[in-house]
């Protein structure tokens with residue numbers, strides 16, 4: 001189950017993606033929290049200039065992306081394999097709800113394990 005803070009952080013995010021992330025949390029063997037949903041253009045510019053984002057065309061700014069953090073023993077864990085486990089749950093939930101979702105960990109050039117976004121325009 002997602003905690004209240006995670007739900008709050010998805011305020012303004014496309015409800016289809018919120019539904020997928022919620023359903024994924026219910027079936028995922030690992031616990032995760034949502035760390036970011038909608039992002040302002042100012043914050044995106046700051047992350048881009050700091051090299052922490054690869055694009056100024058971020059789906060976060062359009063309410064079409066969320067970032068998550070895997071929690072193990074109450075602490076954020078950044079082991080990539082654990083994000084693959086979450087991605088499997090997200091993909092299963094996306095398929096069930098018929099919402100096309102893309103995982104940043106599948107990107108060829110810049111693997112973004114914590115990132116999930118709606119596919120297409």
Ligand SMILES: [Zn+2]
Pocket residue numbers: 060065066067112114115116
């Ligand atoms: Zn992201």
